[in-house]
Amino acid sequence: xxxREKTAWVTLCAIILVSLMYWFHVPSLLEPHPGLWVVHxxxxxxxxxxxxxxxxxxxxxxxxPRDARLPKDEREQLIDLKAIRIAYYVFATGALCGIPVMxxxxxxxxxxxxxxxxxxxVLSQIVKHAARIAYYRRGA
Amino acid sequence: MAPTLVTNSIRQLRFAHREMTQQxxxxxxxxxxxxxxxxxxxxxxxxxxVAFRMAEVFGVRVDxxxxxxxxxxx
Numbered sequence: 001x002x003x004r005e006k007t008a009w010v011t012l013c014a015i016i017l018v019s020l021m022y023w024f025h026v027p028s029l030l031e032p033h034p035g036l037w038v039v040h041x042x043x044x045x046x047x048x049x050x051x052x053x054x055x056x057x058x059x060x061x062x063x064x065p066r067d068a069r070l071p072k073d074e075r076e077q078l079i080d081l082k083a084i085r086i087a088y089y090v091f092a093t094g095a096l097c098g099i100p101v102m103x104x105x106x107x108x109x110x111x112x113x114x115x116x117x118x119x120x121x122v123l124s125q126i127v128k129h130a131a132r133i134a135y136y137r138r139g140a
Numbered sequence: 141m142a143p144t145l146v147t148n149s150i151r152q153l154r155f156a157h158r159e160m161t162q163q164x165x166x167x168x169x170x171x172x173x174x175x176x177x178x179x180x181x182x183x184x185x186x187x188x189x190v191a192f193r194m195a196e197v198f199g200v201r202v203d204x205x206x207x208x209x210x211x212x213x214x
Contacts, residue, residue, distance in 0.1 A: 002174045073171040075184050136174070139183025 003060065003067035004076050005136040010056040012129035018049040019122045035111045042118070079135040087128035094120025147207045150180045153198045169193045 001009075022045040025037075061068040072080070098116030105112075154160040162176045169176070169190060178184035186194070195202045 002172060004172075067172070070172065073175050074187050074190060075175040075178060076172065139178035139181060 002136060003064045004072070004079075005133060006060055006064075007057065008129050008132040008136065010060065011053065012126065012133065014049055014052040014056065015122065015125050015129065018045050018052070019126075021045065021048065023119075038111055038115065075140055078140065079132055082135060083128045083131035086131045087124040090127045091120050091124035094123050144182060144185050145209055146185045147182060148179065148205055149207070150176070150194065150205060153200070153205060157198060165194070165197060168197045 022041055025041055095117050098120050099113055102112040102116040150165075154162070154165060162180070163173045166173045166176045170193065171186075171190060175184065175186075179186050179190075191202050191206055195205045198205060
């Protein structure tokens with residue numbers, strides 16, 4: 001498994017882990033002041049994600065110092081672009097479909113709208129890194 | 141994605157050049173070993189620049205490394 005594929009796995013696992021922790025608390029949206037809770041939860045989740053990413057990448061770089069120094073070559077850049085293209089469609093579809101659903105389910109509050117867009121973003125990032133892994137395993 | 145008609149003789153050329161490893165070729169061309177493997181297996185068609193660099197490493201013309209069309213299939 002290449003260094004880049006390993007970093008994609010690390011990022012994918014970190015996003016899934018942190019977003020599970022985050023979404024586990026979604027029912028708190030129904031609390032009296034969900035906006036404050038959401039801002040707090042997003043901050044904690046972001047911090048947790050950054051810590052996991054930094055620690056995991058430092059470990060990976062220590063284990064693969066040679067590969068870590070190399071810049072991405074053309075195939076790796078192409079794989080990133082392909083994955084970003086797929087993630088874009090997921091994000092656009094998720095945001096466009098998620099907002100009406102949230103409006104219907106949770107009322108027209110701005111917090112619900114923000115949650116829909118955030119959910120679409122997280123989903124698109126999961127798809128992006130999953131696509132990167134799939135392309136790395138396939139060759140290109 | 142449609143299968144490529146581009147084939148190559150990288151494996152034969154590597155062995156003809158003192159059994160050069162994929163890693164050695166990758167270092168000299170400036171790509172990763174995985175990219176050399178993908179090119180060699182026909183899963184990825186490289187840019188012209190990488191193709192020319194490969195030919196330069198082997199000291200041959202580009203069309204001796206890469207072949208196009210059904211005639212090039214092995």
